[in-house]
Amino acid sequence: MSNVKSLRRQKIRYSIRQKISGTSEKPRLAIFRSNTDIYAQLIDDTNGVTIAAASSKDKDIKAQAGTKTEKSKLVGAAVARKAGELGVKAVVFDRGGNLYHGRVKAVAEGAREGGLQF
Numbered sequence: 001m002s003n004v005k006s007l008r009r010q011k012i013r014y015s016i017r018q019k020i021s022g023t024s025e026k027p028r029l030a031i032f033r034s035n036t037d038i039y040a041q042l043i044d045d046t047n048g049v050t051i052a053a054a055s056s057k058d059k060d061i062k063a064q065a066g067t068k069t070e071k072s073k074l075v076g077a078a079v080a081r082k083a084g085e086l087g088v089k090a091v092v093f094d095r096g097g098n099l100y101h102g103r104v105k106a107v108a109e110g111a112r113e114g115g116l117q118f
Helices: 002-019 070-084 101-114
Strands: 028-033 036-045 049-055 093-094
Touching: 002 049, 036 070, 036 101, 049 070, 070 101
Parallel strands: 028 093
Antiparallel strands: 028 036, 036 049
């Protein structure tokens, strides 16, 4: 069962990646969601580098009490803050094959509240 789900998600991921890519002016906000944590990266695909990253494993976020969804919103805000320091205003959102719901949606909302546009 889980193999079918992961293969389906992988196919969705690949089709998303064919359509979008990040530049240095408008990087890709890539989300990875594990069972326990969530990770967000700003990626410049033209140079193949990660510009900024945040995760629920960061000390300041891990110290916060709350649900995984609440921590996901903090991850979005943290990556938006780091992007602002680098002068990045707009990003391309890459949900990584996950549905735009729950924790993935919370990251997007936190990033938008932090000042990122997508």
